[in-house]
Amino acid sequence: MIxxxxxxxxxxxxRSLFPLLVVTAGVFLTVAFYGYILGMMNNMIRxxxxxRHGHVKVMTRAYAQDIAQVPNxxxxxxxxxxxxxxxxxxxxxxxxxxxxxxxxLDVPDDEGETRIQAPVAGLAVDLRTSGGPEPGxxxxxxxxxxxxxxxxxxxxxxxxxxxxxxxxxxxxxxTLITTTMAxxxxxxxxxxxxxxRFGIRAMDRTGLIAxxxxxxxxxxxxxxxxEVLGLFKDGIYRSDRAAAVLxxxxxxxAGRQGEFLPAMQTLAEQPGMDIIIGRMRYxxxxxxxxxxxxxxxxxxxxxxxxxLRRYGEFGLRLAIGEAKGHVYRTMLAESLLIGVLxxxxxxxxxxxxxxxxxxxxxxxxxxxxxxxxxMDTVLHSKITPxxxxxxxxxxxxxxxxxxxxxxxxxxxxxxxxxxxxxxx
Amino acid sequence: xxxxxxxxxxxxxxxxxxxxxxxxxDAILDRVxxxxxxxxxxxxxxxxxxxxxxxxxxxxxxxxxxxxxxFTEYLDPPRERGIKMLKLGDRLWTYSPDTDRAIAxxxxxxxxxxxxxxxxxxDMMADHKLREAYDARVxxxxxxxxxxxxxxxxxxxxxxxxxxxxxxxxxxxxxxxIKEERYAKSGRLLKTLEVRxxxxxxxxxxxxxxxFRDVLKEGQGTEFRILSIEFxxxxxDALFSKASLRK
Numbered sequence: 001m002i003x004x005x006x007x008x009x010x011x012x013x014x015r016s017l018f019p020l021l022v023v024t025a026g027v028f029l030t031v032a033f034y035g036y037i038l039g040m041m042n043n044m045i046r047x048x049x050x051x052r053h054g055h056v057k058v059m060t061r062a063y064a065q066d067i068a069q070v071p072n073x074x075x076x077x078x079x080x081x082x083x084x085x086x087x088x089x090x091x092x093x094x095x096x097x098x099x100x101x102x103x104x105l106d107v108p109d110d111e112g113e114t115r116i117q118a119p120v121a122g123l124a125v126d127l128r129t130s131g132g133p134e135p136g137x138x139x140x141x142x143x144x145x146x147x148x149x150x151x152x153x154x155x156x157x158x159x160x161x162x163x164x165x166x167x168x169x170x171x172x173x174x175t176l177i178t179t180t181m182a183x184x185x186x187x188x189x190x191x192x193x194x195x196x197r198f199g200i201r202a203m204d205r206t207g208l209i210a211x212x213x214x215x216x217x218x219x220x221x222x223x224x225x226x227e228v229l230g231l232f233k234d235g236i237y238r239s240d241r242a243a244a245v246l247x248x249x250x251x252x253x254a255g256r257q258g259e260f261l262p263a264m265q266t267l268a269e270q271p272g273m274d275i276i277i278g279r280m281r282y283x284x285x286x287x288x289x290x291x292x293x294x295x296x297x298x299x300x301x302x303x304x305x306x307x308l309r310r311y312g313e314f315g316l317r318l319a320i321g322e323a324k325g326h327v328y329r330t331m332l333a334e335s336l337l338i339g340v341l342x343x344x345x346x347x348x349x350x351x352x353x354x355x356x357x358x359x360x361x362x363x364x365x366x367x368x369x370x371x372x373x374x375m376d377t378v379l380h381s382k383i384t385p386x387x388x389x390x391x392x393x394x395x396x397x398x399x400x401x402x403x404x405x406x407x408x409x410x411x412x413x414x415x416x417x418x419x420x421x422x423x424x
Numbered sequence: 425x426x427x428x429x430x431x432x433x434x435x436x437x438x439x440x441x442x443x444x445x446x447x448x449x450d451a452i453l454d455r456v457x458x459x460x461x462x463x464x465x466x467x468x469x470x471x472x473x474x475x476x477x478x479x480x481x482x483x484x485x486x487x488x489x490x491x492x493x494x495f496t497e498y499l500d501p502p503r504e505r506g507i508k509m510l511k512l513g514d515r516l517w518t519y520s521p522d523t524d525r526a527i528a529x530x531x532x533x534x535x536x537x538x539x540x541x542x543x544x545x546x547d548m549m550a551d552h553k554l555r556e557a558y559d560a561r562v563x564x565x566x567x568x569x570x571x572x573x574x575x576x577x578x579x580x581x582x583x584x585x586x587x588x589x590x591x592x593x594x595x596x597x598x599x600x601x602i603k604e605e606r607y608a609k610s611g612r613l614l615k616t617l618e619v620r621x622x623x624x625x626x627x628x629x630x631x632x633x634x635x636f637r638d639v640l641k642e643g644q645g646t647e648f649r650i651l652s653i654e655f656x657x658x659x660x661d662a663l664f665s666k667a668s669l670r671k
Contacts, residue, residue, distance in 0.1 A: 062476065073540070074477075180540070182475065182478075183537050183541070185520075188523065
């Protein structure tokens with residue numbers, strides 16, 4: 001019977017192709033959309049991780065308690081040895097040292113007197129080590145508006161908005177006033193090598209990116225850093241893996257006292273990110289549910305229409321003596337087969353696209369040339385175990401339910417009137 | 425009636441005698457100000473800053489003329505050597521040899537710590553006479569160590585002051601502040617000061633070792649020590665200029 005129905009579906013394309021295409025397309029879109037939504041969420045997490053949080057972050061216990069204040073006087077020391085240890089113990093992560101800092105930028109006039117001052121919030125990263133990961137992690141080349149990357153000591157990148165506000169051009173000089181690791185006043189001269197657009201309001205008002213070595217010298221932080229970030233090499237945040245790294249790392253220092261011992265936090269534990277990730281998951285679930293509902297309605301409708309289109313065929317089959325129950329059951333079986341075939345095809349196609357986007361991504365930077373802010377211009381997807389069933393089950397059930405509802409009309413047909421209906 | 429008049433007279437006489445023994449708060453502050461704000465002074469001092477991570481000592485030399493002019497040069501440690509500060513009235517500049525720039529410290533930066541210590545730039549700037557800046561009342565008497573003290577409660581006369589209220593312990597015999605609590609407008613304790621030792625120099629008592637604590641910071645406070653001091657020394661007026669910062 002199934003073989004007979006399958007042959008009918010494959011050979012009589014007039015009756016099966018449309019429902020099959022609808023189910024395939026619906027399931028494909030569902031799987032691909034789900035993967036893309038997860039990928040987009042991952043992109044947002046990736047941007048936050050690369051810029052500020054890492055997938056895991058190492059700092060001192062005291063620093064972790066006051067992290068919102070960026071207390072560099074509580075920074076990590078012996079960072080070179082710590083980084084080596086982290087690279088050896090957790091080779092699947094890249095480890096980078098960073099110094100977030102705040103202060104005042106003082107721009108001199110021709111006489112060297114203060115012309116204008118503005119509060120700044122900056123990030124010191126390793127910009128000058130050849131082949132280092134930082135420029136790529138921060139996507140600095142993409143967000144450069146004017147000038148170039150820093151090449152020599154004393155050069156920095158500044159938010160374009162801030163540079164314009166301060167009247168600073170490329171090559172302009174300013175003095176950063178901040179505090180050293182010991183809490184003393186620190187003053188250091190910098191030259192603007194380039195301007196950038198972060199695309200984040202607060203950072204565009206006050207943001208600076210300076211070289212780590214320059215800030216270490218200015219802040220008296222030799223071999224010290226506020227934070228050491230760990231980022232999984234494929235750029236994807238995995239909460240279970242991050243939690244495993246955290247457990248392993250904290251195990252080394254368990255039972256030891258000292259506020260300057262290293263402490264680790266995962267991305268999801270860091271202030272602000274816990275809320276963002278929770279809200280993003282909630283929003284993602286809501287979006288996926290609404291999309292799934294819409295696609296189910298489409299597939300259900302396809303089942304309904306497909307059955308109604310075959311009104312005449314069922315009439316003929318009833319007229320030549322086929323039992324109503326048999327017609328109904330074969331319809332359901334056909335629908336089930338179409339659901340299985342369409343859902344399988346849709347899931348395979350959807351997963352294929354998601355896999356391609358997960359591994360390679362699609363670079364849309366060419367159509368976003370004028371957008372110079374901190375945003376990943378490579379679209380990515382993400383495949384999870386749920387990706388395998390999220391389209392398949394609705395694809396199967398929606399068309400089956402649609403057929404089952406539409407098929408009830410078979411039982412309302414009156415045999416005595418069938419020939420009259422067929423004549424018309 | 426005569427008896428009643430006699431009783432009133434006796435009470436009045438007793439009150440007058442008693443008030444003669446307790447000087448008014450303003451009189452106490454006058455004596456304190458006379459002790460603390462001489463015409464000019466040159467002092468070499470050091471601050472030992474007990475931070476959360478480590479302690480370090482910063483040495484400096486200051487030239488001070490009255491309440492409005494002060495010039496400070498940091499002598500040690502090497503990282504701080506050559507940093508200079510100039511105060512002219514209510515304006516403050518700092519110079520760092522690394523940048524060869526003199527920058528005005530103003531606004532919220534005045535509340536920043538000086539060299540990581542428990543003292544702020546505002547604390548350094550505040551060389552005003554207590555009598556002029558605060559209304560005071562004698563809140564009681566206490567003995568700190570072996571020194572009997574007046575306990576004064578000070579309330580600022582204007583809103584533009586770092587510490588709107590203070591509680592001050594003044595040594596009865598020497599008329600110097602030996603302990604102080606400085607409060608915010610909200611009544612929150614911000615800083616404490618405790619004099620560890622005093623010295624009699626050129627007919628003045630002065631605190632030689634003082635422990636400052638910013639109670640909002642974790643740490644063991646900042647010990648300030650005067651290594652040498654010279655009162656009424658001649659100081660060239662040219663020193664109190666921005667040009668002298670670069671010399």
